[in-house]
Amino acid sequence: MSLLSHELRLLLRSRMAMGALALVAFLSVASIIAGMVEVAHQRAVIARIAPQQAEDIGAIAKWVDHDKDAGSAAYYSFHPTWDAPSPLAFAALGMRDVSPYILRVRALGLEAQLYDGEAFNPELALPGRFDFTFVLVYLVPLFVIALFHDLVSSEREAGRLRMLKSLPGRGGHLWLRRVGLRFVLVYGALVLPLLGGALLSGVAPLTMLAILLLVAAYLAFWIAFTLLVDRMAWSSVANAAALAGVWLVLTLVLPTIAHVAINQAIPVGQGVELTLAQREAVNRAWDIPREDTMHRFYASHPEWRGSPPLPKGFHYKWYFAFHQVGDESVAPQVAAYRAGLEARDAAAGALGWVLPSVGVQAILARLAETDLKAQLVYQDRVRAYHARLRQYYYGYLFTDRPFGKQDFDRAPRFAES
Amino acid sequence: MNPVGSSPIRLVAADELRLMLRNRVGMVAFSLLVLLTLVAAFIAWSHQRDIAEMRARFQNEATQAFDAQPDRHPHRVVHYGHFVYRPLGPLAAFDPGVDAFTGNSMFLEGHRQNTANFGDIRQSSLLVRFGQLTPAFVLQVIAPLLLIFLGHGVVARERERGTLRQLLVQGVSARQVLAGKLLALGLVAMLIGLPAMIGFALIAGKPGALAAPMAIIAGGYAAYLALWSVIVILVSALAGRSRDALLGLIALWAVVVILLPRVAPDIAGHAYPLPTKLETDIAIQRDLRALGDSHNPDDPFFAAFKQKILRQYGVSRVEDLPVNYKGLLGMEGEKLTAGLFERYATDSFGKQVAQSSLMDGFGIASPAVALRRLSMAAAGTDLNGHRRFLAQAEAYRYDIVQRLNRLQAENVRYADDTAQDEGADDRNRVSSQNWGMIPAFTFNPASARDLVRASLPGLWLILAWLAVVTLALFPLASRLQRHAK
Numbered sequence: 001m002s003l004l005s006h007e008l009r010l011l012l013r014s015r016m017a018m019g020a021l022a023l024v025a026f027l028s029v030a031s032i033i034a035g036m037v038e039v040a041h042q043r044a045v046i047a048r049i050a051p052q053q054a055e056d057i058g059a060i061a062k063w064v065d066h067d068k069d070a071g072s073a074a075y076y077s078f079h080p081t082w083d084a085p086s087p088l089a090f091a092a093l094g095m096r097d098v099s100p101y102i103l104r105v106r107a108l109g110l111e112a113q114l115y116d117g118e119a120f121n122p123e124l125a126l127p128g129r130f131d132f133t134f135v136l137v138y139l140v141p142l143f144v145i146a147l148f149h150d151l152v153s154s155e156r157e158a159g160r161l162r163m164l165k166s167l168p169g170r171g172g173h174l175w176l177r178r179v180g181l182r183f184v185l186v187y188g189a190l191v192l193p194l195l196g197g198a199l200l201s202g203v204a205p206l207t208m209l210a211i212l213l214l215v216a217a218y219l220a221f222w223i224a225f226t227l228l229v230d231r232m233a234w235s236s237v238a239n240a241a242a243l244a245g246v247w248l249v250l251t252l253v254l255p256t257i258a259h260v261a262i263n264q265a266i267p268v269g270q271g272v273e274l275t276l277a278q279r280e281a282v283n284r285a286w287d288i289p290r291e292d293t294m295h296r297f298y299a300s301h302p303e304w305r306g307s308p309p310l311p312k313g314f315h316y317k318w319y320f321a322f323h324q325v326g327d328e329s330v331a332p333q334v335a336a337y338r339a340g341l342e343a344r345d346a347a348a349g350a351l352g353w354v355l356p357s358v359g360v361q362a363i364l365a366r367l368a369e370t371d372l373k374a375q376l377v378y379q380d381r382v383r384a385y386h387a388r389l390r391q392y393y394y395g396y397l398f399t400d401r402p403f404g405k406q407d408f409d410r411a412p413r414f415a416e417s
Numbered sequence: 418m419n420p421v422g423s424s425p426i427r428l429v430a431a432d433e434l435r436l437m438l439r440n441r442v443g444m445v446a447f448s449l450l451v452l453l454t455l456v457a458a459f460i461a462w463s464h465q466r467d468i469a470e471m472r473a474r475f476q477n478e479a480t481q482a483f484d485a486q487p488d489r490h491p492h493r494v495v496h497y498g499h500f501v502y503r504p505l506g507p508l509a510a511f512d513p514g515v516d517a518f519t520g521n522s523m524f525l526e527g528h529r530q531n532t533a534n535f536g537d538i539r540q541s542s543l544l545v546r547f548g549q550l551t552p553a554f555v556l557q558v559i560a561p562l563l564l565i566f567l568g569h570g571v572v573a574r575e576r577e578r579g580t581l582r583q584l585l586v587q588g589v590s591a592r593q594v595l596a597g598k599l600l601a602l603g604l605v606a607m608l609i610g611l612p613a614m615i616g617f618a619l620i621a622g623k624p625g626a627l628a629a630p631m632a633i634i635a636g637g638y639a640a641y642l643a644l645w646s647v648i649v650i651l652v653s654a655l656a657g658r659s660r661d662a663l664l665g666l667i668a669l670w671a672v673v674v675i676l677l678p679r680v681a682p683d684i685a686g687h688a689y690p691l692p693t694k695l696e697t698d699i700a701i702q703r704d705l706r707a708l709g710d711s712h713n714p715d716d717p718f719f720a721a722f723k724q725k726i727l728r729q730y731g732v733s734r735v736e737d738l739p740v741n742y743k744g745l746l747g748m749e750g751e752k753l754t755a756g757l758f759e760r761y762a763t764d765s766f767g768k769q770v771a772q773s774s775l776m777d778g779f780g781i782a783s784p785a786v787a788l789r790r791l792s793m794a795a796a797g798t799d800l801n802g803h804r805r806f807l808a809q810a811e812a813y814r815y816d817i818v819q820r821l822n823r824l825q826a827e828n829v830r831y832a833d834d835t836a837q838d839e840g841a842d843d844r845n846r847v848s849s850q851n852w853g854m855i856p857a858f859t860f861n862p863a864s865a866r867d868l869v870r871a872s873l874p875g876l877w878l879i880l881a882w883l884a885v886v887t888l889a890l891f892p893l894a895s896r897l898q899r900h901a902k
Binding site: 041080129257271287358 | 493696
C-alpha cells in the first residue's frame with residue numbers, strides 16, 4: 001500500500017499528469033451537463049405541443065360540426081407523434097438533432113408525410129454535438145497518449161531503466177502499479193460524472209453496467225496500445241508522434257473513408273423515387289374510373305366492401321381510398337429503401353468490430369436509442385399509429401356516420417412505446 | 418526581420434529541410450497526407466458528379482412527368498405539384514459544406530410549404546458524424562497536425578542540444594534562426610497544400626466556376642497553413658523540450674480544431690432556440706383562421722373580397738363574372754398563405770443566422786471555425802446557399818400555383834366548376850398543352866460578388882490571427898537572443 005501511495009505522490013508532483021486528469025474530469029462534467037440540457041430541451045419541446053395541438057383540433061372541430069362530414073374531419077386533422085429521448089440519450093445525442101422527433105400526420109397518404117424533416121440549422125449540425133460520447137471517443141485517447149506514452153521511455157531517457165529492471169522481486173509489479181493507478185484515476189474522472197448524470201436521468205442499472213464496461217474496455221484498448229508503442233525503445237517524442245498519428249487514422253481518417261465507401265456501395269435513391277411514384281399513383285386516380293380505384297381498395301380491405309356505392313358527386317371515401325391504394329402501390333420501393341438504410345447501418349456496425357472508435361459510438365448510440373435504427377423504429381411506430389387513424393376515420397366514412405365534436409376526442413392518440 | 422534573401426536565413430532553412438528529408442517517419446507521413454488529399458479530391462469529385470447526375474436525372478423525370486399530365490382541372494395540378502432538386506455548384510466538390518445535412522429534394526404544392534427531404538444525413542449511419550473526407554477537411558483538420566509532427570522540434574531540438582547557443586555565438590541572430598525555421602516549415606506547408614489546390618483547380622476550374630471565390634479559398638487556406646507554421650515555430654521556441662512542444666501543440670490543435678467547433682454550435686443552439694415545424698404549421702393555421710374562414714360564406718373577409726371583385730367587374734353576382742370566381746378565390750387564398758409562409762420562414766431563418774453569427778464569433782478563439790466559415794461561404798455551400806434554394810423553390814412554387822389558378826379563372830367556366838352532374842368532371846378540364854407552357858425550375862447560383870462578400874469576414878479573422886502570431890515572434894526572438902548571452 002505504501003508503494004502505491006508513493007506512486008500517487010509521484011503522480012501528484014507531475015504538473016502535466018494532474019492537469020490532464022483535471023481536464024478529463026472537467027470535459028466529462030461539461031459534456032454530461034451539455035447533454036442533459038439538450039435532452040431537457042427536447043422533453044420541453046414535446047411537452048409544449050399538446051396544448052397547441054388541442055387548440056388547433058378544437059378550431060377544426062368547431063366548423064366540421066356544422067355538417068359533420070367525416071371526410072373533412074379526416075382531411076383537416078393532423079395528429080401529433082413524438083419520439084421522447086431515452087434516459088441515456090444525454091450521453092449520446094446521436095442523430096436526434098437532425099432527424100425529427102416530432103411529426104404530425106393525417107389519414108391521407110403516409111409516404112408523402114413520413115420523410116418530412118424538422119427545421120434545424122445545418123451549420124450547427126455539421127461539426128457534430130458535444131456530448132459524453134464525443135469526449136470519450138475523440139478526446140480521451142489523446143489524454144491517454146499524453147499520460148502513458150513515456151512511462152518506459154522517460155525512465156530510459158533518464159537512465160533509470162536498467163536500475164528499475166534489476167530491482168529484486170518482480171519488477172513487473174512496478175509497472176502494474178503505475179499503469180493501474182493512472183487507469184483508475186482517468187476512469188474515475190470520466191465515469192463519476194457519467195454515473196451522476198445516469199442517476200439523475202434514471203438509466204437502468206444493467207444498461208449502466210454495460211456502459212461502464214464499454215468505457216473501461218475502450219480506455220484499456222488505448223492504454224494497451226500506447227504501452228505497446230512505448231516498449232518499442234523509441235524516444236518519447238517519436239512515441240507521442242506515432243500515437244497521435246494512429247489516433248488520427250483510427251478516429252478521423254478511416255471512419256470518413258468508410259462512410260464514403262458504404263454510401264457508394266449501398267445507394268439509397270429509392271426515397272426520392274418512391275415519393276415520385278406515390279404521387280403519380282395518387283393523382284392518376286382522377287383520370288381513371290372511380291370504380292377501378294374502389295375495386296382495388298376493397299380487394300385489399302374487404303372489411304369495407306359492404307359500403308354503399310359511390311354517389312354521383314364527390315365522396316371522401318373514394319379520396320381516402322386512392323390515397324391508401326397509392327401508398328400500397330409503392331410498398332416494394334418502401335421495403336427496398338428501408339432495406340438500404342438498414343444495410344448502411346449494419347455495415348457501419350460491422351465496421352465497429354474493426355475500429356474501436358466506431359464501435360464505441362455505435363454501441364452507445366444504440367443503448368441510448370439515438371442512431372439510425374432508432375429513427376426507423378420511430379417511423380414504424382408512426383406507421384402503426386397512422387394505420388389506426390385510417391381505421392378510425394374509415395369507420396365513419398364508409399358507413400356514412402356523421403362525425404361530430406365528440407368524435408374528435410375519440411380519435412386514437414399516439415402512445416409512447 | 419531581414420529580407421528572406423540573406424544567406425544565414427537560407428542556410429538555417431536548407432539545414433532544416435535536409436533534416437526533414439532524412440526523417441523517414443516524417444516523409445512517410447507527408448506522403449500519406451498527399452495520398453489522402455488525392456483520394457479525398459477524387460472521392461469528392463466523383464461523389465459530386467454522381468450527385469449532380471442523379472439530381473439532374475430526377476429533375477428531368479419530374480419535369481417530364483409534369484408536362485405529360487393528361488387534360489386536368491387546374492386545381493388538380495395545383496395538388497399534383499412539382500418536385501425540385503437543389504443542384505450543386507462546382508466548388509462543392511472542394512467543400513460540400515452543409516449539403517449532406519440538408520434535404521435536397523422538395524415537393525411543391527398549393528397551400529403548403531414542405532420541407533426539403535432525403536439529405537444524406539438522415540440516410541446514413543452514424544459515420545456521417547465523423548466528418549466528411551473532402552479536400553477541405555484534410556486541409557482544415559489533418560494538415561495542421563502534420564505540420565505539428567514535422568515542426569514541433571525545429572527550435573526546441575536546437576535548444577535541447579545546445580546547438581542554438583552555438584548558432585547565436587557564431588553571430589547568427591535569433592531572428593534569422595526563427596526566420597530560417599519558418600521559411601523551411603512554410604515551404605513544407607506549401608507542399609502540403611499544393612495537391613489539394615491542384616485538385617481544387619482541376620475540380621472547380623470548370624466553365625461556370627467563379628474565379629474570385631476560388632482565389633479567396635486558395636488565399637484563405639494558404640493563410641491558415643501559414644498561421645499553423647508560425648504557431649508551431651512559436652510553441653517550439655517557447656517549450657524547453659521537443660516532447661513538451663509536441664504535447665502542447667497537440668493539445669492546442671485538439672482544442673482549436675476538434676473541441677471548439679463542437680462546443681460553439683451547442684452554445685449557439687441554446688442561445689437562439691428554433692420553433693419546431695409542427696408549431697410553425699399550427700401557428701400558420703391559426704393566423705389563417707384569424708384572417709377569415711373561406712368555408713363560411715358569410716365570413717367578413719371573404720365577403721369583402723367578393724364585393725371588391727364584383728365592383729371591379731361591375732356585376733352583381735359571381736355567376737355574371739367574365740372569369741371563374743373560384744380561380745380568383747384560389748389566387749387570393751394562395752397569396753395569403755404564401756405571405757404567412759414567407760413571414761415564418763424569414764423569422765426562422767433570422768434565428769438561424771443569429772445562431773451562425775454567434776458560432777462565427779468563436780472564430781476569434783479558433784481559426785478553424787473562421788476558416789470553415791470562409792470556405793463554405795466562398796463555395797456557396799453554407800446556410801445562405803441552402804436558403805437561396807429554399808427561397809427560389811418557394812418563389813417557383815408560388816409562380817406555378819398562381820399560373821394554375823389563373824388558368825382556372827380564365828379557362829374553366831364557373832358554372833362547370835360548381836356543377837355536380839356526371840359530365841361536369843370532363844367539362845372543367847383544361848388542355849394538357851398548358852402544362853408544357855409552365856417554365857421548368859432553374860436554380861440561380863449566387864454571384865461571385867455575393868460569395869466573396871460572405872467569405873471576407875472569415876478571411877479577415879484568419880489574417881488577423883496570422884498578423885498577431887507573427888508579431889509575437891519578435892519578442893520571442895529577443896528573448897532567445899538574451900538567453901544565449
